[in-house]
Structures are given as structure tokens and as C-alpha cells.
Amino acid sequence: MRADEVDERDTHHSDEPDSLAGVLGGWEASVDAALPPVAFVAGWLVAGNSVGWGVAAALAVGVAVAAYRWSRGARPRAVLLGLLGVAVAAVVVLRTGRAADFFLVQLATNAASGLAWIVSIVVRRPLLGIVVGTALRQRGRWRRDPDLLRAYGAASWVWVGQYAVRVGVFGALYAADAVVALAAARAALTWPLVAACVAVSAWVLRRSLPAGHPGFRRPRVEDS
Incomplete structure (x- = not known):
């Protein structure tokens, strides 16, 4: 018997083009x-x-x-982390008095996130695989599938690119003290960029898997 026989929950899904978006979600x-x-x-x-x-x-x-979001059943941790980010940005801008500094925390977190994704790829623990594998309750089985591990590594570079775009745009606007443009960029580079990133990384993931592979929902791993 092979360990790529997934639980009943996974068998009700198919590897359709938008399946990665369905797993990741998070548009709200x-x-x-x-x-x-x-x-x-x-x-x-x-x-x-x-x-x-x-x-x-x-x-x-x-x-x-x-x-x-709390009233809609969102996880308390996610709600509080979002609010904490706003609070930290507020403290920073109140201390400096420079309006552009409200976006300094966002600039720093995007730079740190991009670096974290790069490190995860280098050490062969691509964050895209960790996020998707956790969501699908695969318990690390995806890492024992060499083809899937390699595909997650390739697709994770798309997410590195997302953070690089944000850091480049936010950094240039921050240096120019363009407060209104920073807000516009913050809105434009949120949901639309994430949606594009999910779509492109899903395409890269599929293209990186060899012909005949059952897809990211079904890692090909022999039972020990």
C-alpha cells in the first residue's frame, strides 16, 4: 500500500487549475x-x-x-495579529511624526518574509509546501516525494518575487516620502498581487511535476 492514498477529505477534491487557490484562500x-x-x-x-x-x-x-472578522468566525490569533500590525505601525509613526513611517513596518515585514522564503527553498523546506501540506493535513508526506519537493521549491520562487516587487515599490515610494502613493500601492499590491501569485505558482507547480504525477494532493511516497 502506498502512503499517497489520502484521507477521505482529500478524495473529494480534484487537481483542477484553481485548486491551489482553494487550499490557500485568505482573500479576505x-x-x-x-x-x-x-x-x-x-x-x-x-x-x-x-x-x-x-x-x-x-x-x-x-x-x-x-x-x-471575529464575528464571522475568524481565528482569534489571525485577528489579533492583524490588529497588532496596525498598532505597531501607529506607534512608529507617532514617535517619528513622519507620515510615510506608517508603512515602514509593512516594508520591513515584506523584506523579512522574502528572505524567509528564500531560506526555506535553500534548506529544502519550501514554505509553499509547508503551508499547503499543513492545510491538507499531509503530515510532511509531501517532503518525502522528491518530485513534489522540487516542484514546491520552484513554485516558492514566485512568492519570493511577490515580496521583491513589494519591497521595490514600497522602498522607492518611502524614500520619496510619497504618502498617498504608498497607500495606493498598498491597496494595489495586496489582493491583486496575491491572486496573481497564487495563479502563477499553481501553474509553476503543475509544470514542474513530471507527467503522470497525481498532483500536490497525493504525494507519491512508499510506506515504510
């Missing part, structure tokens, strides 16, 4: 993450470039989004 979280920065810039502009009013608007929207 991507949209939610863009709302507080936009609210910050709106409050900052309306109040005559007041950092305090911008922070108040961002925190109000952040709390509202967190409360809404």
Missing part, C-alpha cells in the same frame, strides 16, 4: 490588511496632514475589521 485577509493604511492616509489628508488623526482613523478601521 488580504483585503482587510489594505484598509487601515488607506484609512490612515485619508485621516491624515482630511485633518491637514495630521499624523494623530491618521492614526486614529487607522486604529478605528483596524478595530472594526477585527471585530467583523
Whole structure:
């Protein structure tokens, strides 16, 4: 018997082109993450470039989004982490008084995330495989499939590219102190970029697997 015989939950899914998007999901979280920065810039502009009013608007929207997601059954940890990000950005900008610094935390986290994805590929623990494998409850079986491990490594580079795009755009706008453009970029490079990244990485994953491979839902691993 082979260990690639998945549990009953997996057998009800097929490796359709959009199946990776179905596993990853998270579109709401991507949209939610863009709302507080936009609210910050709106409050900052309306109040005559007041950092305090911008922070108040961002925190109000952040709390509202967190409360809404909580009421919809989102995981408390995810809700609190999202709110924590807004709070940290608020503290930074209040201390410096420079509106563009509200986006400094986002710039730093994207740079750190890109580096983490690179390291994961180099050490043969690609984060895309960890995320998808955990979601499918594969208990690390995907890592014992050499073809799937290699495919996850290739597809993970797409995610590195996503973070590189953000760091490049945010970094240039931050250096130029372009506050309004930072908010626009924050919105544009959230859900649309994530959606494109999922689609491209799914394509790379499929193309990287050899002909006849059953797909990422069914790692080909012999039982020991």
C-alpha cells in the first residue's frame, strides 16, 4: 500500500487549475490588511496632514475589521495579529511624526518574509509546501516525494518575487516620502498581487511535476 492514498477529505477534491487557490484562500485577509493604511492616509489628508488623526482613523478601521472578522468566525490569533500590525505601525509613526513611517513596518515585514522564503527553498523546506501540506493535513508526506519537493521549491520562487516587487515599490515610494502613493500601492499590491501569485505558482507547480504525477494532493511516497 502506498502512503499517497489520502484521507477521505482529500478524495473529494480534484487537481483542477484553481485548486491551489482553494487550499490557500485568505482573500479576505488580504483585503482587510489594505484598509487601515488607506484609512490612515485619508485621516491624515482630511485633518491637514495630521499624523494623530491618521492614526486614529487607522486604529478605528483596524478595530472594526477585527471585530467583523471575529464575528464571522475568524481565528482569534489571525485577528489579533492583524490588529497588532496596525498598532505597531501607529506607534512608529507617532514617535517619528513622519507620515510615510506608517508603512515602514509593512516594508520591513515584506523584506523579512522574502528572505524567509528564500531560506526555506535553500534548506529544502519550501514554505509553499509547508503551508499547503499543513492545510491538507499531509503530515510532511509531501517532503518525502522528491518530485513534489522540487516542484514546491520552484513554485516558492514566485512568492519570493511577490515580496521583491513589494519591497521595490514600497522602498522607492518611502524614500520619496510619497504618502498617498504608498497607500495606493498598498491597496494595489495586496489582493491583486496575491491572486496573481497564487495563479502563477499553481501553474509553476503543475509544470514542474513530471507527467503522470497525481498532483500536490497525493504525494507519491512508499510506506515504510
